[in-house]
Amino acid sequence: MARRKIACAISSLETSLIVLFLTMTTVSVGLISVMAIYWKDQSPEPEPTPPPTLGPHENPYLIGLGRADCTGPPADIPMMGYANLDQTAGGIHTRLFSRAFIVDDGSKRMLFVSADIGMVSQRLRLEVLKELEVKYGKLYRQDNVIMSGTHTHSGLAGYFQYTLFMITSKGYIKSSTQAIVNGIVKSIDIAHRNIKPGRIYMSKGELEESNLNRSPHSYLNNPAEERKKYKANTDKQVTLLKFTDLDGNGIGMLSWFAVHAVSMNYTNRMVSSDNVGYASYLLEQEKNIGSLPGEGPFVAAFASSNLGDSSPNIKGPFCANTGEACDYLNSSCPIGGLKMCIALGPAGSDMFENTRIIGENLYKRAKDLYGKASQELLGPIHAAHQWVNMTDVTVQLNSTHTGRTCKPALGYSFAAGTTDGGGDLNFTQGAVEGDPFWDGIRDALLGAPSNETQDCHRPKPILFNTGEMNWPLPWHPSIVDVQIITIGPLAIVAIPGDCSTMSGRRVRDAVKQELEAQGTFRNTEVVVAGLCNIYTHYITTYEEYQIQRYEGASTIFGPHTLSAYIQKFRGLAKAIAEGKEQELPKGPEPPFFTGRPLFNLLSNAPVDKKPVNTTFGEILQQVKPRYRVGRGCNSQIHSRESKTLRRHEGQDICHCRKVSKQLSKVGRCSHRCILGDKVLLGE
Numbered sequence: 004m005a006r007r008k009i010a011c012a013i014s015s016l017e018t019s020l021i022v023l024f025l026t027m028t029t030v031s032v033g034l035i036s037v038m039a040i041y042w043k044d045q046s047p048e049p050e051p052t053p054p055p056t057l058g059p060h061e062n063p064y065l066i067g068l069g070r071a072d073c074t075g076p077p078a079d080i081p082m083m084g085y086a087n088l089d090q091t092a093g094g095i096h097t098r099l100f101s102r103a104f105i106v107d108d109g110s111k112r113m114l115f116v117s118a119d120i121g122m123v124s125q126r127l128r129l130e131v132l133k134e135l136e137v138k139y140g141k142l143y144r145q146d147n148v149i150m151s152g153t154h155t156h157s158g159l160a161g162y163f164q165y166t167l168f169m170i171t172s173k174g175y176i177k178s179s180t181q182a183i184v185n186g187i188v189k190s191i192d193i194a195h196r197n198i199k200p201g202r203i204y205m206s207k208g209e210l211e212e213s214n215l216n217r218s219p220h221s222y223l224n225n226p227a228e229e230r231k232k233y234k235a236n237t238d239k240q241v242t243l244l245k246f247t248d249l250d251g252n253g254i255g256m257l258s259w260f261a262v263h264a265v266s267m268n269y270t271n272r273m274v275s276s277d278n279v280g281y282a283s284y285l286l287e288q289e290k291n292i293g294s295l296p297g298e299g300p301f302v303a304a305f306a307s308s309n310l311g312d313s314s315p316n317i318k319g320p321f322c323a324n325t326g327e328a329c330d331y332l333n334s335s336c337p338i339g340g341l342k343m344c345i346a347l348g349p350a351g352s353d354m355f356e357n358t359r360i361i362g363e364n365l366y367k368r369a370k371d372l373y374g375k376a377s378q379e380l381l382g383p384i385h386a387a388h389q390w391v392n393m394t395d396v397t398v399q400l401n402s403t404h405t406g407r408t409c410k411p412a413l414g415y416s417f418a419a420g421t422t423d424g425g426g427d428l429n430f431t432q433g434a435v436e437g438d439p440f441w442d443g444i445r446d447a448l449l450g451a452p453s454n455e456t457q458d459c460h461r462p463k464p465i466l467f468n469t470g471e472m473n474w475p476l477p478w479h480p481s482i483v484d485v486q487i488i489t490i491g492p493l494a495i496v497a498i499p500g501d502c503s504t505m506s507g508r509r510v511r512d513a514v515k516q517e518l519e520a521q522g523t524f525r526n527t528e529v530v531v532a533g534l535c536n537i538y539t540h541y542i543t544t545y546e547e548y549q550i551q552r553y554e555g556a557s558t559i560f561g562p563h564t565l566s567a568y569i570q571k572f573r574g575l576a577k578a579i580a581e582g583k584e585q586e587l588p589k590g591p592e593p594p595f596f597t598g599r600p601l602f603n604l605l606s607n608a609p610v611d612k613k614p615v616n617t618t619f620g621e622i623l624q625q626v627k628p629r630y631r632v633g634r635g636c637n638s639q640i641h642s643r644e645s646k647t648l649r650r651h652e653g654q655d656i657c658h659c660r661k662v663s664k665q666l667s668k669v670g671r672c673s674h675r676c677i678l679g680d681k682v683l684l685g686e
Contacts, residue, residue, distance in 0.1 A: 064380075064490075065107035066201035066246055068255040068302040069193025070287075073118055073186025074099045075159045075179045077274045080605070083121035084156025085269040085424045086171040092159060096267070096275035096355070097284060099158055100297055101183075101190040102304040104246070104257055105198060106490055111384040113488045114148045114194075115257065115495065115532075117304040118187055119276040119283075122152040122500075122534040125480055126164040126175075127183060129595050134188045143191070146388035146584075149488060149497045150187070152534040154307045155264040156424075157275035159183075161603075164596045166478040167469055168538075174603035197300075201248045205493060205528065206376035209239040210368040213361055214262040216504065217314040217346060217422050218554055220332060220433070221547040225505050237261060237313045237504050241368055242530050244493075245376035255302040256286065258369050259530050261310040261504065266348055266358040269424040278315055279305040281362030286369060305365055307533035309498070309507020311541050311554055315361045316346035320422040333431040334422050334552075341425035341432075382491030385582075387575040390590035393483045393539070393560045394470060396567040406563040409459035410470025411479035412452065413540075414556030415441070418466055421553045432552040437464035460561050463551055469559070475600040479559060482593040484536040485571045487514065489579055493528050494518060496572060497535035502542045503554055506565050507531040509544065510572060517573045521580035537593075542568060 074095070082090045099119035106113050120127075128150050135143040160168075161176025162183055169175055216222055216236040223230075230236075243258040264277035276283070282305045284296055291299020320329040322336035322343050329336055329344035336343040348357030396408040415434040420426040445451070445466060452468030469478035486497040496514055498507070511529040518524040541557040548555040548562045558564050578584045613619060624639040 062109055063200045063202055063249060065105075065109070065198050066203070066254070067103075067105035067194040067196070067198035068246060068300075069103045069190040069195070069197060070100050070297065070302045071186045071189035071193060072098060072297055073101045073120065073183045073190075074274060075182030077159075079608075080176060080179055081160040081172050082157055082272075082274075083160035083162075083172065084154070084158075084265070085420075087269050087424075088171065088173065090269055090272060092274050093272040094274070096157070096271075096273040097280055098297055099155070099186075099274065099276050099280070100283070101187040102257075102283070102302050103187075103190040103194040104255065104302075104304070105191075105194045106203065106384060107198065108382075108384045111386065112142065112147060113384050113386055113490065114143055114191065115306075115488070116148070116150045116187055116190065117257070117306040118150065118152055118183065119155055119280045120152045120158045120162075120183060121154060121156060121160070122538040123150040123536055124163045124168070125482075125484075125537040125593055126595075127162045127180065127187075128484075128536050129593065130180070130184045131187050134184065135191065138188075138192070139195070145484070146486070147386040147488065149486060149495060149532060149535055151306050151497070151532050153264055153276065153279045153305065154310065154501075154534050155267075155275065155277040155280060156269075157267045157271055157273065157277055159274065163538075164476065164594075164601060165480055166472070166474070166476050167467070169476075169602060173605050175601040176603060176605060199248065201246060201254065202251075203380040203490065204245040204247070204376035205378045205380055206243045206245065206372040207528075208241055208243075208368060208372050208375075210241050210260060210364060211239060212317060212349070213260075213364045214239070214310075214313040214315060215317045215319060215346075216312050217316075217320075218312045218432075218503075218547070218550075218552045221503075221543065221550040221552050221555060222312065222505065224546040224550050225544055226546070229505070233508070238309060238507065241365075241372060242528065243369055243372045243376065244380075245373050253290065253373070254300065255304075256369060256373055257304045257306060258365075258372075259306050259308040259532060260365060261308040261313045261507070261533075262315050262361070262365075263310050263313055263423060264307075264315075265423045266315045266361050267354050268345075271354060275358070278358050278361035279307070279365060281358055282365035282369065285362065285366040286373075289370075303369070305369070309502040309504055309510075309531045310533055311501035311503035311506065311543070313504060314346055314421075314423050315357065316348045316423060318347040318349065318351070320344050320346040329422065333433045334419075334425070335431055340429065341419055342427065344422055344425055346422040380491040380493055385489045385579040385584060386487075387579050387584040387587060388484065388486040389571065389575065389587055390482050390592060391485055391571055392481055392591055393564075393567065394481045396560075396563075396570070398563045398566040398570055400563075400566065406566065407459070407561075408563055408567045409561030410456050410468075411481070411539075411559040412456055412460050412463065412465045412470055412561075413467040413559060414460070414463040414551055415466050416551050416553050416556035419553060419556075432556075433550060434464060434556070435462045435551050437466075441466065462549060463556060463561075466556075475602065476596055477594075480537060480539065480593065482591050483539055485568065485575060486536065487572060487575045487579060489518075489524075492524060492526055493530065494576070494579075495530050495532050498531055498533050498542065498568075499535055499537045500533075500539040500542050501554070501557075502531060502533055503544065503547060505544050505547065506542050509565065510569060513569045514572050514576045517576035518580050521577070523580045523582075 101118040159179040160172035161179035222236045238261040246255040266278045286303040290301035349360045350356035398406045418430040452465045472478040541554045
């Protein structure tokens with residue numbers, strides 16, 4: 004009986020618990036239903052699915068970075084930039100490097116190269132692409148490879164195939180060209196071998212006291228309403244990409260800032276990467292602890308942007324003989340003319356110190372932004388490219404009017420130069436009328452420009468009608484690359500020349516507007532990469548062109564050049580936004596000239612000689628084990644004749660690697676290498 008009572012009691016308890024559980028379940032389900040209805044009514048409409056371009060991808064990017072020497076023979080070869088035939092290389096201030104950045108999203112790949120050279124020429128690009136095709140097939144092509152020059156004016160010349168550039172470079176110089184091609188290809192090879200999963204972060208900030216507009220009168224001719232949108236007449240923004248591995252360890256940096264690499268002036272005869280190259284040197288030395296310059300895994304590039312009117316000589320132009328300010332309109336002096344009007348850097352006329360100061364400014368700002376970089380780039384890669392005949396582009400100016408581009412021509416003020424390096428004759432900036440004397444010489448030697456070309460270029464008075472000059476080869480290119488590559492929300496616009504401040508701003512606005520108009524891009528950051536793929540001199544706004552200072556006179560395709568480029572870049576951006584970049588017509592392919600027309604005016608190098616029982620590279624004077632702070636350090640070695648010097652794997656162009664290693668042990672005291680019968684290293 005006792006056992007039955009217990010069993011009944013347990014059964015009653017179970018029954019009560021079951022009833023209670025069912026009741027609570029019913030109440031809970033009811034409450035959940037009520038709350039779900041409430042939440043649905045109160046919550047906003049769900050966000051639409053992010054477009055592929057901005058959405059996160061499951062896998063990180065594949066990233067490869069590489070750097071290689073592209074210095075070339077550092078003596079007796081003209082330098083590229085100032086167009087001064089007397090400015091030939093006579094030693095090394097800093098070595099020149101090509102830096103390559105590969106990014107792959109798993110289905111598409113892009114490659115950006117920043118090289119310490121004046122600019123990328125069409126010939127250089129074509130030769131590099133041919134080499135890449137032999138090695139990698141169709142992996143690296145004209146559409147997914149951007150090649151940009153830092154615009155140093157102290158690198159070697161001789162890598163052009165058009166007559167005007169060959170004249171100012173003493174011809175097509177194979178030794179110079181091959182050194183640059185080999186360096187660029189080698190940097191890409193290294194980047195290709197180094198590919199591994201990683202991440203990219205973007206950071207932006209402003210940098211002051213590092214650039215100055217050298218043609219403010221031209222800038223002021225832009226519409227007032229447009230100028231009000233900006234606080235300065237040069238771009239101050241630094242845009243920086245930080246590359247890391249999956250553990251967050253930094254592997255490289257790529258930045259863009261608008262400043263001419265002309266801290267080293269036209270009197271310099273030492274090969275130099277100038278201010279931007281020195282910034283790369285500082286950051287790479289900091290990250291590659293214990294490595295010699297140009298060695299170590301961390302790669303840092305300070306690439307060019309819309310620097311056309313942006314000078315590092317921030318003290319502005321003064322008359323060197325009187326100390327007074329130069330004439331505002333034409334940048335000349337009452338006594339001495341253009342040649343006396345010289346812009347000064349932060350250290351005055353000391354070009355080495357100016358290079359150091361501007362380079363350190365760039366380095367310090369980049370270091371700060373690199374440390375703060377937190378906006379990760381996410382999304383697929385797109386690449387769009389076309390070849391365009393820039394001599395025949397019809398531009399839709401508005402709903403009722405059109406304009407067109409012109410055959411290439413350079414104006415009178417081209418010969419005047421700039422405040423960073425003036426011309427030698429009696430030309431002045433701002434010339435809108437020709438001169439009967441110079442017109443007569445032009446007509447007799449080169450032929451008169453056609454009425455069509457003169458009308459097309461007005462108000463430019465034509466000094467060289469290069470688009471109508473074709474002996475022994477065309478004097479200027481007509482087929483030009485236009486290109487955009489995007490990495491997630493970042494768009495890199497490859498500009499084929501020197502783009503002025505306001506021109507760059509208009510390009511950025513147009514590309515951003517076109518990308519976002521389709522709804523596939525949001526919060527787009529557009530970067531203008533300068534001196535890319537082919538050199539076509541300058542690109543000014545229509546308004547700046549009317550003033551005809553150096554930059555306007557050097558805008559070779561006429562007053563509607565910028566409008567034509569913007570029209571083409573809009574087309575590329577629209578194709579990317581719609582996913583139709585593969586449907587873009589390639590356009591007319593550029594020429595690749597060979598044979599005798601590629602002339603060379605340099606004399607042959609003499610035979611190398613050395614004393615009996617000695618070897619090239621033998622150290623004649625060793626460095627000391629210690630030096631007092633502030634004292635110079637030097638060493639002497641036997642060197643080959645300057646024109647025959649080359650840099651190969653593990654060997655310095657001055658055959659002084661052993662000395663460099665010894666100098667590195669006693670401090671950073673060697674940056675200059677003067678070539679002659681012997682090599683002197685030291686300050």
